[in-house]
Amino acid sequence: MDRSEVLFERAKKVLPGGVNSPVRAYRAVGMTPRFISRADGAYIWDVDGNKYIDYVCSWGPMILGHNHPLIREAVQKAVQDGLSFGASTAREVEIAELMIQMVPGIEMVRMVNSGTEAVMSALRLARGATGRDKIIKFEGCYHGHSDAMLVKAGSSAVAEGGRPSSAGVPADTAKDTLTARYNDLESVQQLFDRYPGQVACVIVEPVAANMGVVGPNKGFLEGLRKICDQEGALLIFDEVITGFRLAKGGAQEYFGVKADIVTFGKIIGGGMPVGAYCGSRELMQQIAPCGPVYQAGTLSGNPVAMAAGLAQLNYLNTHPEVYTDIARKADHLADGMRKAAEETGGKIRINQVGSLVAPFFTPDTVQSFSDAAKSDLSKYASYFEKMLRRGIYLAPAQFEAMFISCAHTGADIEHTLEAVRETFRELA
Secondary structure, eight states: OHHHHHHHHHHHHGGGHHHHGGGOOOOOGGGGOOEEEEBBBBBEEEETEEEEEEEETTTTTTOOOOOOOHHHHHHHHHTTOOEEEHHHHOHHHHHHHHHHHHSSTOOEEEEEHHHHHHHHHHHHHHHHHTTOOEEEEEEOOOSSSSGGEEEOOOTTTTTTEESSTTOOOOHHTTTTTEEOTTHHHHHHHHHHSSSSSTEEEEEOSBBSSSSBBBOOOTTHHHHHHHHHHHHHOEEEEOOOTTTTTTTTTHHHOOOOTTOOOOEEOGGGTTSSSSSEEEEEHHHTBBBTTSBOOOOOTTTTOOOOHHHHHHHHHHHHOOTTTTHHHHHHHHHHHHHHHHHHHHHOOHHHOOEETTTTEESSSSSOOOOSHHHHTSSHHHHHHHHHHHHHTTTEEOSSSSSSOOOOOOOOHHHHHHHHHHHHHHHHHHHH
């Protein structure tokens, strides 16, 4: 028994499922999870000393690679002054000013502690500002584990309120969450038509990165903007994945579409626990203590997280070549994976947007969750196991993204593609 197996047996006695977040249990791939001991650059090591090229990157925020010296030094310096004050600090102001400079259309920022909290708060703001209760989300998009977001479509995806997708979520909460189909503007309009004057907002991942990687079709985001304007609803971009990763200004800059509220996650803390929601001055002044929409948090704007975030965002702001670099590497990786699939006769679709990549084990185009759901999950599980054995660390579930960082080298990409070719041959 290796140390990861021993630790997992211990963990199952004291942690539900042996983990603190369900995907870490490796159930989707039928394996024992790897327990990680350290990370540096593009690599992670497990407790048994195995080294992997990491394409999870802490689920996205490690855009500069793990343990980047600028971020590490900023954290070490901040820690010397204390871990938490529960009071305002200069760094909160500085990082908000920097975010406003980098992201189109935002004028005020409210810091929170996670992407889930950012989305939960953004939804409350949208409801408070519009005086409406219903919200529209998209099948297959993930926005954290708050009650309003743990909802699946009713019997008709475009005709009814949803049903809870988790025990403990009240049915009365779920009924106000309506579910449309990603990349299907007609399904959105039908919901507005069915509930006239009742929809507060539409929330969307601009790139759906929790069903693999599914990009918006041409005109989809623009269409959402138009519908929201016509219907008096707000448009929320959940940029926990895409924010500061697709571009300095996130998806709004990348796609040229403006949202009313934007949510961010751990990338603005250099990977530390942090989140934020942002919008116009008029909208954000609806939040307490300025306005009637209440939201608070003792650890919001934590000084150590703010130091890490400032270091990372300052680097991204002054080194725009980062985005060209990681997109180029992702292009090379995705093209190589497509070529490997073609050479081995595999029925595999490779999706890519910017530095986000995902394989689907289906021959069909993947433009929505129903398309993604056609992927052969057992094939993905085999793919994951074989790639892990070859030193490539991927997400232990089909419906996740691969993340490319500055730290990944050309040699890392080539090594990964060789592993892909060997694995695809074995799976053929």
